[in-house]
Amino acid sequence: MTPAGRAPAAGPATGRIPPLVEQFKGGLAAPICLTWEWTYACNLSCVHCLSSSGRRDPLELSTAEIMAVVDELAAMQVFYVNVGGGEPTVRPDFWELLDYTVAHRVGVKFSTNGLRIDRPGARRLAGMGYVDVQISLDGANQEVNDAIRGPGSFDMALRAMHNLAEAGFGEFKISVVLTRHNVSQLDDFAALADRLGAILRITRLRPSGRGADVWDRLHPTAEQQREVYSWLLERGERVLTGDSFFHLNALGATPLPGLNLCGAGRVVCLIDPVGDVYACPFAIHEAFLAGNVRSPGGFGGVWRDSPLFTRLRMPAAGGACNSCPAFGACQGGCMAAKFFTGLPLDGPDPECVRGHGLASRPPAGRPKPPRPGKDHSHRGRPVALGMPSRRIPAKLCDSSPLAADR
Amino acid sequence: MISPFDPARRYRLSPEVALRPEPFGALAYHFGNRRLCFLKVPELVEVVRGLGAYSSAGDAVSGLPGQDRAACLRALASLAAAGVIVPDGAGSAGQP
Numbered sequence: 001m002t003p004a005g006r007a008p009a010a011g012p013a014t015g016r017i018p019p020l021v022e023q024f025k026g027g028l029a030a031p032i033c034l035t036w037e038w039t040y041a042c043n044l045s046c047v048h049c050l051s052s053s054g055r056r057d058p059l060e061l062s063t064a065e066i067m068a069v070v071d072e073l074a075a076m077q078v079f080y081v082n083v084g085g086g087e088p089t090v091r092p093d094f095w096e097l098l099d100y101t102v103a104h105r106v107g108v109k110f111s112t113n114g115l116r117i118d119r120p121g122a123r124r125l126a127g128m129g130y131v132d133v134q135i136s137l138d139g140a141n142q143e144v145n146d147a148i149r150g151p152g153s154f155d156m157a158l159r160a161m162h163n164l165a166e167a168g169f170g171e172f173k174i175s176v177v178l179t180r181h182n183v184s185q186l187d188d189f190a191a192l193a194d195r196l197g198a199i200l201r202i203t204r205l206r207p208s209g210r211g212a213d214v215w216d217r218l219h220p221t222a223e224q225q226r227e228v229y230s231w232l233l234e235r236g237e238r239v240l241t242g243d244s245f246f247h248l249n250a251l252g253a254t255p256l257p258g259l260n261l262c263g264a265g266r267v268v269c270l271i272d273p274v275g276d277v278y279a280c281p282f283a284i285h286e287a288f289l290a291g292n293v294r295s296p297g298g299f300g301g302v303w304r305d306s307p308l309f310t311r312l313r314m315p316a317a318g319g320a321c322n323s324c325p326a327f328g329a330c331q332g333g334c335m336a337a338k339f340f341t342g343l344p345l346d347g348p349d350p351e352c353v354r355g356h357g358l359a360s361r362p363p364a365g366r367p368k369p370p371r372p373g374k375d376h377s378h379r380g381r382p383v384a385l386g387m388p389s390r391r392i393p394a395k396l397c398d399s400s401p402l403a404a405d406r
Numbered sequence: 407m408i409s410p411f412d413p414a415r416r417y418r419l420s421p422e423v424a425l426r427p428e429p430f431g432a433l434a435y436h437f438g439n440r441r442l443c444f445l446k447v448p449e450l451v452e453v454v455r456g457l458g459a460y461s462s463a464g465d466a467v468s469g470l471p472g473q474d475r476a477a478c479l480r481a482l483a484s485l486a487a488a489g490v491i492v493p494d495g496a497g498s499a500g501q502p
Contacts, residue, residue: 023429028429030426077435079435105437
């Protein structure tokens with residue numbers, strides 16, 4: 001969803017009120033867009049996973065700890081959270097946590113690869129108010145999707161979608177990360193969403209987590225970026241974007257709908273499975289670590305008082321972008337995308353539509369861009385048995401998050 | 407479904423809406439349609455919170471300076487369209 005951007009703003013227009021986007025730069029009393037990853041465990045190993053998920057972390061928040069954070073969020077009037085992972089539904093207490101959160105008037109939109117959305121699961125979800133489901137799909141056909149998300153993931157996602165549609169869930173979301181291989185499928189995704197009574201959501205590929213390893217060969221080309229921009233201007237009304245394409249606004253006079261601003265630490269943040277609070281879901285690195293919900297001040301203390309967030313809420317200088325006439329439109333782009341491609345944070349985005357980003361990028365590998373801060377990827381040694389992609393897991397729980405729970 | 411905003415009617419904050427104070431004013435969240443709205447000035451927040459105590463929306467803004475009054479009524483109209491404020495039914499007249 002794009003809560004901030006699509007929401008109407010009401011206020012006397014006497015000219016003394018700065019635009020909302022300026023007011024947001026100083027930060028809000030509580031986040032509007034809080035991503036909360038409930039586990040690093042995942043049944044898949046998507047090549048672009050922004051949290052490098054796979055194996056459960058033994059220090060993950062317990063059921064009681066998650067509930068305590070929910071209580072705090074309810075008191076802070078955080079009206080909904082975006083739950084993800086990992087695959088959040090592999091937590092054995094997933095349904096219990098879902099019920100608890102919703103009962104405390106904190107809405108849940110959760111992202112899933114569809115693993116647990118069987119027919120009974122879909123019926124259960126359809127019967128709950130205040131829950132939204134987002135199924136990840138990165139190709140409109142099996143070939144494109146499974147190359148990114150792994151064998152069987154296309155069928156699993158489609159099965160979940162059909163189950164939700166059949167259960168009468170209503171408008172669930174189909175969530176697509178745009179890559180070089182699926183930009184040409186935008187119309188197909190939109191048609192699939194229409195057919196299933198769903199809403200299409202497209203977001204930007206970030207070089208975060210394992211995405212850092214594949215970003216160079218998967219991020220859309222400059223030509224494709226222009227295609228995405230035009231497509232969104234034409235079809236954007238029915239398509240959600242998480243406001244993630246604001247760097248494309250420098251392409252034309254018409255801004256894309258949404259909040260065109262990096263919200264990190266201002267309106268956005270991430271709580272990871274072990275309770276660490278980061279400035280945004282794409283910035284799992286100690287440079288963007290603001291604190292932990294287990295600290296005495298809890299989540300609220302981190303949000304209000306962390307030195308990192310205080311710094312992010314101060315007016316930022318445009319750096320190298322200051323002299324660019326498009327700076328007002330693109331705001332310099334995405335902080336995480338710059339960081340993990342080795343670019344200065346006050347300079348252009350690596351996908352700067354005017355080409356300034358790549359031009360200022362250090363030569364390949366020198367100096368090396370920062371590596372993601374945590375890696376929970378499935379371990380395993382590739383083995384040569386005539387099946388190059390086969391891996392032998394070191395332990396059963398390395399490949400199956402379900403095994404870890406038993 | 408939502409009748410046009412009428413400044414002569416009594417309005418109140420929808421029971422489905424929560425207001426969260428913010429540095430710029432307030433954030434309004436509608437639990438029914440899951441939409442967020444932003445009340446961009448503190449004066450508007452005061453008016454919205456106090457709406458139910460006045461016999462009409464027009465009355466509720468009568469204390470504001472002239473130019474702000476019209477702007478505030480426009481803001482109330484957009485909040486009514488979003489379901490943040492709702493006309494007070496005859497049965498519950500007088501209830502804040």
